[in-house]
Amino acid sequence: MSVENTSLDQFLKLPVLFEHFKEHQERDPKVGLLEFLSMHYWGQDLNDNDNARDMQLPYKKVNTTTHQVLFARFTQVPQIIAAEQIIPQTFKAYKDQYHPAPNLTSPFRPPCA
Template sequence: MKRLTGILLLSLHILAYTECHQLLRIPYLMQHFQQHRTADPHMNFSAFIKIHYLEPVKITDDFKQDQQLPFRNVDCHMINSTVCIYEPATVEIDPPVEIPAVFYCYNETNKPQFSSFGIFQPPRQACII
């Protein structure tokens, strides 16, 4: 009994929230194919599918009947969907700015004082007198 209830609930869920309910329209597809077959006896099923599904939509005398075929349009609006609009990103790279080469010459009077207080200094020669 649990298995039958599970199958029933799963079937209801699949039919309600997916496009599988379109499979219930397959008998109408066969009936519409038979109508085309009586109008043109040389039409086969692959030509019928090509006319109704693969070619661009054409408004003909039986357009309302064509719209009732399975998987012809999407009418399952139970699931919220998000449509993302893709806009290509543009990247602009500015040319590099040239930095002028300016060299400052420090003599002993203009020598910065912070270098003499550093921890890491070069070794000094010991004066032996």
């Protein structure tokens, strides 16, 4: 399955999120994970001149992809021409030896002496 055309490719950017969180903690050890997520996703980011790095975080940019589909209209109905193929068929005789005896595989059998 290809993830480039879905938003699942953003999960591949999760290591960048944790690295950037570590960078923020190096600058200010008091920054917690929820505060970090809040400033980058739900609130105002600090003016710390790392906007290019912030835009590498998952789900910061919307990826748009387009698919083009071409429909062709035929003036005539296409005809399918089947070629005759002769396939030799040989069948092996059925043998009971391929099935185990029912009295050996039954869960309800008499005790052995």
